[in-house]
Amino acid sequence: MPRVGILLLAASLSEGAVAILRSRRDGLALPSFFKNRVQEMFWRPHGRHTADPAQQTIRKQKAHTGGSASARLSLCALYPLACQAPFSCDKPPNEKEELKRLRKAIALEGGHANLHAWCSSVFQADYIEYVDQCLKGNMEAAVTIIYKTQKQLQPDGSLLKADADYCASAGLCDVPEVTVNTTLAQAERICDRRYTHAAWTTLSTQDLREVSHIMTPNTAPVWGQLACAMGNFHCDVVYCRTKHCKPEQLRN
Numbered sequence: 001m002p003r004v005g006i007l008l009l010a011a012s013l014s015e016g017a018v019a020i021l022r023s024r025r026d027g028l029a030l031p032s033f034f035k036n037r038v039q040e041m042f043w044r045p046h047g048r049h050t051a052d053p054a055q056q057t058i059r060k061q062k063a064h065t066g067g068s069a070s071a072r073l074s075l076c077a078l079y080p081l082a083c084q085a086p087f088s089c090d091k092p093p094n095e096k097e098e099l100k101r102l103r104k105a106i107a108l109e110g111g112h113a114n115l116h117a118w119c120s121s122v123f124q125a126d127y128i129e130y131v132d133q134c135l136k137g138n139m140e141a142a143v144t145i146i147y148k149t150q151k152q153l154q155p156d157g158s159l160l161k162a163d164a165d166y167c168a169s170a171g172l173c174d175v176p177e178v179t180v181n182t183t184l185a186q187a188e189r190i191c192d193r194r195y196t197h198a199a200w201t202t203l204s205t206q207d208l209r210e211v212s213h214i215m216t217p218n219t220a221p222v223w224g225q226l227a228c229a230m231g232n233f234h235c236d237v238v239y240c241r242t243k244h245c246k247p248e249q250l251r252n
Contacts (some may be wrong), residue, residue: 086135098116104204106205106230107228113184113187130142130145131230137183170224172224172240172241178241186234187231187233
């Protein structure tokens with residue numbers, strides 16, 4: 001389900017407003033776990049911004065992990081699963097080194113998904129439980145968790161609409177080789193065939209900053225590659241297939 005440049009605030013406000021208008025016109029939206037100034041402007045009407053003080057506190061602590069051991073432990077206090085394998089947010093690299101590495105490539109140097117990237121302030125830790133259940137093979141539970149999370153975040157259904165747009169635009173309704181039993185290793189090989197190994201293993205946060213703020217059929221593959229790099233591609237495919245894909249979009 002994850003990307004644009006660091007801009008001046010004024011530019012962010014202007015471009016963010018344009019992004020919102022375009023999204024409403026085209027009926028498309030971006031995946032919901034990548035954050036920056038323009039993304040915050042885009043997601044405000046889609047439930048990613050909240051006035052709830054408790055949620056703001058959580059996001060503030062998440063966004064200022066800073067690389068210290070105590071800061072990462074506070075993240076793990078907010079999200080207990082974050083300090084457990086396979087995420088291990090209490091272990092190196094720290095935030096500073098993580099961000100430096102992500103600017104070069106999100107995937108690990110050995111060409112595998114980087115689950116530790118979920119510890120970074122760049123991405124939403126809210127979805128760790130979803131990814132965790134998926135990686136454990138509990139696909140039904142994973143789908144229930146992500147669907148419930150999105151619905152709670154935005155009861156009017158706009159986040160679920162955004163997910164449906166992501167599923168359709170990124171072609172995740174047409175990946176028959178993914179099943180409820182697909183493992184992470186198998187998903188990586190599917191990503192190789194779908195995008196090429198080089199494409200998803202070299203994708204960086206710098207690349208994401210250069211992508212259009214509004215999802216189109218031309219830019220959608222990037223978000224699929226991001227899911228590959230972060231280890232949740234097969235999770236997203238099953239989620240899409242279960243909750244969002246129309247019968248005519250599915251291929252047996």
